[in-house]
Amino acid sequence: MPDLQPAGVRLEREGAIARIVLDRPAARNALDLPMARGLRDAVAAVAADPAVRAVLIESSGAHFMVGGDVHRFNALLADGPAACRDEIDRIIGAVHEAIAGIAALPCPVIGLAGGSVAGFGFSLAMACDLLVAADDARFVLAYGAIGTTPDGGSTWHLPRLLGLRRALAAALLNKPIDANEALALGLACEVVPPAELATAGRALAERLAAGPAAAQAGIKRLLRAALDSDLPTALAAERESFLEMVVQADFAEGVGAFAARRPARFGQIG
Known part of the structure; x- marks a missing residue:
């Protein structure tokens, strides 16, 4: 850009x-x-x-x-x-x-x-x-x-x-x-x-x-959508989004960093 x-x-x-x-x-x-x-x-x-x-x-x-x-x-x-x-x-x-x-x-x-x-x-x-x-x-x-x-x-x-x-x-x-x-x-x-x-x-x-881009995008999307949805719809969206994140590299990096007690390095892997 x-x-x-x-x-x-x-x-x-x-x-x-x-x-x-x-x-x-x-x-x-x-x-x-x-x-x-x-x-x-x-x-x-x-x-x-x-x-x-x-x-x-x-x-x-x-x-x-x-x-x-x-x-x-x-x-x-x-x-x-x-x-x-x-x-x-x-x-x-x-x-x-x-x-x-x-x-x-x-x-x-x-x-x-x-x-x-x-x-x-x-x-x-x-x-x-x-x-x-x-x-x-x-x-x-x-x-x-x-x-x-x-x-x-x-x-x-x-x-x-x-x-x-x-x-x-x-x-x-x-x-x-x-x-x-x-x-x-x-x-x-x-x-x-x-x-x-x-x-x-x-x-x-x-x-x-420096944060996990996909997770932050998901947080923004879920919270904004929840303003105009009911609880069951929000729960379903949360489940779908969480499972989508689990298969991405940032999730593996975040979990691994937490377990190793070191800072996560999102976006620098995979």
């Missing part, structure tokens, strides 16, 4: 780790149509590269993303609601492809969020499998503040992550959730100072990239 530079997004490869970088810092990474398409294309490029074993989604500048580019929306409204609706429809179409693609990636996706994490930025952060937050991060949906409803999968993710009542409060009241509260609620798995965000994210990505 070559490094790509679509508008507003950078895609870089560092060994087995792919970095998708939101890159409109002068606009606080506000989402516009080129950036939406860049995000979609970056996720698709990662999906096409089987050598990627972990993904980081992060930002340049002090803010993860302030949401949609409201100044652009305001300019479009000068030409009438139809022009604005048409462009927003294309933006939503692109970012929804990206969100679906993140969920479908077999490898873990880690979000690194600091500063403002608003609107679609919040939705994108919640779509990641794991989230590391800087201690200056502030999460807010903010859609109601401009008279619209959420996108980016937040209405699917947030009730599952927060419960219905907390999700409704987040969406209706637009009260910011700070980094420590996000950690307590389970939205983030770690909180670090802003200067340590990239280092912490890289360390987590390296740990996951």
Whole structure:
């Protein structure tokens, strides 16, 4: 996978780790149509590269993303609601492809969020499998503040992550959730100072990239599928997946390493 530079997004490869970088810092990474398409294309490029074993989604500048580019929306409204609706429809179409693609990636996706994490930025952060937050991060949906409803999968993710009542409060009241509260609620798995965000994210990505790829893909698949399945279906899926793992080299390596009391070396055998 070559490094790509679509508008507003950078895609870089560092060994087995792919970095998708939101890159409109002068606009606080506000989402516009080129950036939406860049995000979609970056996720698709990662999906096409089987050598990627972990993904980081992060930002340049002090803010993860302030949401949609409201100044652009305001300019479009000068030409009438139809022009604005048409462009927003294309933006939503692109970012929804990206969100679906993140969920479908077999490898873990880690979000690194600091500063403002608003609107679609919040939705994108919640779509990641794991989230590391800087201690200056502030999460807010903010859609109601401009008279619209959420996108980016937040209405699917947030009730599952927060419960219905907390999700409704987040969406209706637009009260910011700070980094420590996000950690307590389970939205983030770690909180670090802003200067340590990239280092912490890289360390987590390296740990996951060195792990058993097939097993991690199975864990992600099973847990996401279980959100919408009953217990018998989940039990059957777990059995099928476990037996699939038993015949793979990573299982033999993990069992052998445990028995020998040494670190496992996944992906370096067979």
